[in-house]
Structures are given as structure tokens and as C-alpha cells.
Amino acid sequence: MLSPHKMSSAIITGPNHVQEAVIRELHNLKILHIVEHSKNELADIGKPMESAARLSEILVKIRAMMASLGIKKDETKFELKRSLAETESTVKKLNEEAGMGIEELKELDEQLSKMRAMRQEIEALKEINVPLENFTQYRELSYFTGYIKNKKLPFLKQEIQRITDRFMLFDSIAKKKAFIALFIDAKHQEKAGEALQKAGFSTVNLSNISSLRGNAAANLKKTNDEIEKLQNKRKSLMKSQEKLAKEYKGFLIASDKFLSEQLEKAEAPLKFASTQSSFLIKGWIPDDQLSRSIERLNKASRNKIFVHFEPAKKHDKVPVKLKNPKLVKPFEFFMDLYSVPSYKEIDPTFFIFLTFPIFFGIMLGDVGYGAVSLALFWMLRRKMPKAKNFLNILILASFVTILFGIIFGEFFGKEFINPMISREHEMFTLLYLAIAIGIVHVNIGLVIGFINELKSHGLMHAIYAKASWIILEVGVAMLALTYFGKIAISPILGAAFLGAALLMLIKGEGFIAPIEVLGLLSNILSYARLMAIGLSSVILAVIINDSAKEFFHQGGFFVLIGILVLIIGHAINIMLGLLGSFLHSLRLHYVEFFSKFFHGGAKKYQPFGTME
Amino acid sequence: MAVEISTGLIALGSGLAIGLSAIAAAIAEKEIGAAAVGAMAEKEELFGKGLILTVIPETLVIFGLVVAILILNLAKGA
Secondary structure, three states, X not given: OOOOOOXXXXXXXXXXXXXXXXXXXXXXXXXXXXXXXXOOOOOXXXXXXXXXXXXXXXXXXXXXXXXXXXOOOOOOOOOOOOOHXXXXXXXXXXXXXXXXXXXXXXXXXXXXXXXXXXXXXXXXXXXXXXXXXXXXXXXXXXXXXXXXXXXXXXXXXXXXXXXXXXXXXXXXXXXXXXXXXXXXXXXXXXXXXXXXXXXXXXXXXXXXXXXXXXXXXXXXXXXXXXXXXXXXXXXXXXXHHHHHHHHHXXXXXXXXXXXXXXXXXXXXXXXXXEOOOEEEEEEEEEHHHXXXXXHHHHHHOOOOOEEEEEEOOOOOOOOEOOOOOOOOHHHHHHHHHHOOOOOOOOOOHHHHHHHHHHHHXXXXXXXXXXXXXXXXXXXXXXXXXXHHHHHHHHHHHHHHHHHHHHHHOEEOOXXXXXXXXXXXXOHHHHHHHHHHHHHHHHHHHHHHHHHHHHHHHOHHHHXXXXXXXXXXXXXXXXXXXXXXXXXXXXXXXXXXXXXXXXXXXXXXXXXXXXXXXXXXXXXXXXXXXXXHHHHHHXXXXXXXXXXXXXXXXXXXXXXXXXXXXXXXXXXXHHHHHHHHHHHHHHHHHHHXXXXXXXXXXXXXXXXXXXXX | OOOOHHHHHHHHHHHHHHHHHHHHHHHHHHHHHHHHHHHHXXXXXXXXXXXXXXXXXXXXXXXXHHHHHHHHHHHHHO
């Protein structure tokens, strides 16, 4: 709690012939966070094992097949014979079987899209009595086909007549636009084009049907038949592919996983430093696992390797593995979402654990809503094991919501017991309470910041940069209290505190720091949202209840509508409430709280062998 | 129900306080949100930071609400 696992840096070195054994053992141990070596004048990076190329070749095939057969990774159980040769031969066989289908499918799709394009063109020509073979290349004649608006047709005829009278214009008039085919002397092609443009002509290209002859209607029927035939063929092909996918799904997923693991091992030397006959691995191991790991590595390599280890030094970039008790652990999710705290600073997960559910509870604060969300997240947790951490947080927050629901005496917006504080009627009490919570929370942040600075930059800097804020708050509080006549001291004392704090700030954080004073004020005022979000949720609930009551009073059929209003209204309000409470509670931590102390930016501890 | 015009004006004032601050926050959030989604498309880990940056202007509405409530309180006093 509060600080991550202690880490030691480890350097493992040995002769090349034990490299594979060491890699295998490291992969089993899942303990070493490898720091990648970058090439320098002393040592190059290692070469991947010989099997790497073959492995990645099979993997590419497997993944391509999974993509084209539409197989998604899931938890399908499959007993894979973990032998490379056998996996390879099955993949090869499957690739031939499915590969043909895939090729054929691609070809069919191509034909289909060509046929559809043809159909479109024929359909346009359907009403025009010109045999299709007439639309070919001529030397003396050129033609235009396309659409213009109906009312432009007379205008177009006029324009063309002005150019020449050696032309033929076919048209078929539909609702708004007409399809026209204009044949004209090739000499006048350019002028005709201009006239058409003036009439707002849009060309239809007939390039797809140049091989067809005869009249359009017959061709249309033929094309339609063809398309149907192709579609049927495609359907049966799809079915057989689906069957194949079903049959081999387990095998493909399992072998993808197996081979990925093998490949990770085979490519591991790329992260090592290597010389002609030896290798060197740098990395980090948690202190409590150190002696056990070294023992097992020595055993695996028959004592042919040398392991050097030492605790982390001040400026090392240590990968961070957070350490928290089981109840607090889910809240590490919020750290992953934001930024992993650095090795030396205080891990704020525990503080989020303390305050996040409380903030959430104050904002949602309703026994009914809490119970609904509790049931919802409980159910979701069983359905979605991957989001377990996230849902555990919400389940805990739902419990606290019920607790605050009792304090506020609310059940679906109705006061069911005498409330300790009524959110609906005692707005100001709650507002002051929210601000007070804000002051406490921000100051906890400042204290954590003080400790962080103390550890990293020494006492004086910690006082200048962090304690000065607290002195500033004291000064402002004194000034305010004397102004309102609550305490009888000279205002000079308050001003002195304020001045001293400002000077310390300038020394600690530079000349820009005093501007942040306003920021502090807005940070604290920002906690007013604890009351504001809650208030809006209550008012909405009350409105829903009141409008449902109106329906109930009218009796008969309206009772049903009233029930519907209650269900839909509260469902929407719960959704809004959950989203708002979650985001705003999170934001109070990330923005108002973290800005007082948090640095973050560390790399997460990810030992070799746990990559997904 | 006859209401004095002064009460009506107070209600209007508090409505303006929250409405205008909400518009201001929306304008600010619109641009930040678009940029945050853009950044996330490049690098998915930025979700946390994007979320935070997007909700920062939300404070404006909270201030608006507090002011609105304070104004409404004037109406009670009057």
C-alpha cells in the first residue's frame, strides 16, 4: 500500500549454448521485466532463434485464415497437441482447403459486382428502343448517354438543332429526369457536349455492356438470371466455409496462442545484448522473488550463467508493479487509465479507494438507485469477467450509494424515512458540506505532495512548494474570519501569512506560481458538484414521481401509463446518474486531487511471458 | 397565481446564469472533445487524459448552478 513493490535490477549473462534454456525458464517464471538493449559499440542485439522465421510464417497463415473465415478469439476450449510439426501440417492442409474457397469467393464477388454494374446500365437503356450493339466505337458518329431534367428536354433539342440537323435523339421520360441517348455527327461532338452541359446533363458510362447485343429487355432478364445463379453459388460456398470455420475454430485459436508464445520466446534474443559467444539480459525483478528466480535460472542452465543484481538507484527508470490489498486492488484500474505512478512517489490508489465510492455515493445517494445499480453490476460481473476490476469498483460504490441513500432518506426520489440531510430542501447545508469535503480532499493532496517532494527534493523545497499552499489557506481563512468579525485578531496577521506563503511559492515554484492561487480556489469550489449533480438527480426523480402521480389520480387505463412513466423515467435517470456520478467523481480525483502531487509516467511492470 | 415582477426577474436571472454557463462549457468541451478523440485514434492509452481534459470546462456549469441557487435565494429573502 502507498508504495509499489520493491524492485532490483538484474543482469543475466552466460554463454550462447544455454541461451535457449534460460529463455524457456524465464518464460515459465514470468518474472523478469526485460529492458531492451539498443545496439552500441560494445555489443549488438541478439539474433532470433532459427525457428522464428518458420513460426511467424505459420502464424501469418493462421491469422489470415482466421480473418477470412471470420473467427474471433474467445475462450473456446481445445486440446492442442503442442507439437510444431503437427500444427504446421494441419495448418497447411487447412490452408489448401479453405484457401481455395476464399479465392473462389473473391472471384464470385468480383463477377457479381460486374454483373450488377451491367444491370444498372441496361436498366437505364430499357425504355429506349436502340439495340445494345449500337453503343460501340464509331469513326463518323459519336453518342452521349445520360440523364437530364425533364423540363430541360425541349431546350436541349433546340440547342442541338442550332448546331446541326444530322442527329438522333432518343429519350425515355421517368418521374423527374429523362434518360437520353444522343447520336450526332462526330464533327459536332464538342459543341454538342457544351450544349448538353448547359442543359445540366449527367453522363452514364456504358463501358460495361459493350459486348452485349440485341434489345435491352432480353439482356436485362439474362443478366438477372446470371446474378441469381451467382448468388446461389456464393451462398452454398459461404455455407461450406462456415462449416469449415466451425470445425477448425478451436484448433486455430489454440494454435495461434501456442505459436505466439513460441514466437515470443524465439524472438526474445532481439532484446538482449550479444557478443559472438555470449548473451546479456538486463531487466527488473521484484525483490521478494529474486532469490527463488536466481535459483531456478541457475538450475535450468546448470550453473553456466552469472546473475548480478542490485536495488534500484535514485535515477533509474524502474517499471512499477503496484502493491495493494485485495479490496483496494480494483482501484488500480484508475491508475492504468490515467498514468502509472513513478517508482519513488506515493501510490494514490489507496486514497482513491477511500474517497471515490464516497463521492459517487453522495452524488447518486438514493437507496433505490443504489440497489438497482448494485444488481446491474453484479449481473454484469458474471457476464463480463474481463471488466471485473471496473465492475468491482462500481459494486463497492453502489453499496456506499445505498448508505448515503439512507442518510438522505431517499428511495427513488421519495423521502421514505426522516432524512439526516435532505438533498431536496437543504441545498445550502449540502453545498457547504461539499466545499468542506473539497478543502479536506485538496489538503490531503497537498500533504501527499509534501511527502513526495520531501523524498525527492528535500525538506526546504517541500516547504516552499507544497506547505506554502497550506499556509496560504490559513492566511486566507484568517482574513475571511476577521473580515466577518468571527475572531478578534488584527487583519495584519492574516495578510502576513498570505504574503509569506506567496513569497515561498515564488521561491519554490517560480514567478508563475501565484497565478495558481485562483486555480486553488476554483479547485475547491469545483467540489460543489458533489451537491449539484445530486440535486439535479433528485429533482428529476421528484418530477418523474409527480407526473406519474397525476396519471394515478385519473385512474383506469392511466394507471398503466403512470407505471410506464415511472419505469422509463427512473431508468433514464439512473443511467444519467451513474454516468454523471462516475465521471465527476473520477474527475475530482484526476484534476483537483492529482494536480496537487501526482507525477506518474512510469512504465508498468510487464514480465517476459505475460504479453498478450 | 400572481407573481411580482421582481420575483420573475430573479427567476430569469438565475435561469440565465445556468443557461449561459452551460452554453459556454458546451462550446469549450466541443473543441476539446474533438481533439481528444483525435488523439485517442492515434494512441488509445490517452483515453484517461482525454476524458479529464474534456470534462475540465464542466466546472463552469457548476459555478453557474451555484450562482443560480444564490440568486434564487435572493428571491426567498425578498
